[in-house]
Amino acid sequence: MKMNQNIKLKKIYDKTFKKKNRxxxxxxxxxxxxxxxxxxxxxxxxxxxxxxxxYMIAKKGGKVKxxxxxxxxxxxxxxxxxxxxxxxxxxxxxKKISGKYDVIISIGTLEHMDQPYTMLKKFKSHLKPRGKIILTSPNWANPRGFILMTLWALFDAPITLADLHYLTPVDFIKWAEQLELKLNWKTIEHSWGGGDKLIADLKQRLPKVFKDMKMNVKQQKIDLFLKWINQRVVPITQLSEEGGAIGIYVLSKRK
Ligand SMILES: C[S@@+](CC[C@H](N)C(=O)[O-])C[C@H]1O[C@@H](n2cnc3c(N)ncnc32)[C@H](O)[C@@H]1O
Incomplete structure (x- = not known):
């Protein structure tokens, strides 16, 4: 990542945490x-x-940094x-990680890293012999991802402020194999990935995205599109275990 991009991202985080005390x-x-x-x-x-x-893990008796x-x-x-x-x-x-750990956790962060695979490799080198890595990351292999990625990849629509990578379970399966780690994964937040929550989210998000793109898309068209997704896509995607908006991945050292 270029130096100024890293500084820009850090500033976004500083501002977010300051403003909303998030x-x-x-x-x-x-x-x-x-x-x-x-x-x-x-x-x-x-x-x-x-x-x-x-803090929640520390309260459960873990020694956390x-x-x-x-x-x-x-x-x-x-x-x-x-x-x-x-x-x-x-x-x-x-730039720096020190120590060896039973568990390395990274929640909603890997997709912001310049080199996610290199980072995972680094995490592995800081695990104790039977250690594991626990990650979560937005999953884009669902209707939410298809719609937003189409706008982003084909029309340069600004979608998120800080994500550098749009990951799916396929990335984690490949990385686990390369690192010779055992992978267990699942997805959560199915309604957001392709259900009611997605429709509500897109209803308020799409007009803003089109405005940022300086595209004049009539509200009526957006409503028709969302109605179609809701009636013809959501009933099917709700059946898919893999379609949740968030992926949870556990990479463990093989015994
Ligand atoms: C989406 S936030 C998630 C925060 C927290 N894990 C949570 O779930 O609420 C991503 C976090 O990663 C941090 N971050 C991103 N790149 C980083 C880096 N290179 N070194 C340390 N922290 C980083 C950001 O400052 C931010 O707090």
Whole structure:
């Protein structure tokens, strides 16, 4: 990644955390908490943001280090989520990781990294012998992804502020094979990937996207398109286990 792109992304995060004092608690967190027995484990949370998940794991007995390069994220984490089992460090993970861990977690962060595979390789080298990596990332292999990627890839529509990669489970399957790690994965947030939540999201998002693209698309056309998706696509995509808007991936060392 070019230097100025990295600085630009960091500024976006600083601004986001400052403005909204953004603290997330999502279904991803609940799913991640269920993946392991945390007591006594050493955990690195890469891109910990405001520290909520790191705090939840620390409360469950894990010894957690949260790292993030956003000053405002780390300041918020320190003031809101302190715990004897928990420490934070402001660091750019592409420049420095230290220590060995039972679990390395990275929630909604890999897609913002310049070189996701190189980063995963680095994570692997910081695992203890029976360690694992837990990742979540938006999944674009669903109607949400197809629609937004069509606009982005074919018409340069601005879709997200900070994502550098639009990943699907195929990326993680390939990377796990290359790294000789065992992969378990699933997706969550099916309604967002191709159900009611997607229709509601697109209803407010598409007019803004078209405005940014300086394209005059009538609201009536958008409504007809969404009606068609809702009636003819959603009933089918709801049946697919793999179509959730968020992918959860566990990469473990083979025993
Ligand atoms: C979408 S946010 C997710 C935050 C948190 N994991 C959560 O789920 O709420 C991505 C986070 O990754 C951090 N980040 C991105 N690139 C990073 C890097 N190279 N080094 C450290 N942190 C990074 C950002 O500052 C931001 O806090």
């Amino acid at each position: 603290v997330r608690e999502t279904d991803e967190f609940k799913e991640v908490l269920k993946i392991d027995q945390w007591t006594g484990k050493t955990i690195l949370d890469v891109g910990c943001g405001t520290g909520k998940l790191a 949260g790292i993030d390069y956003s000053t405002t994220a780390i300041e918020t984490a320190l003031s809101k989520y302190s715990h004897p089992n928990l420490s934070y460090e402001k660091v750019d993970v592409s």
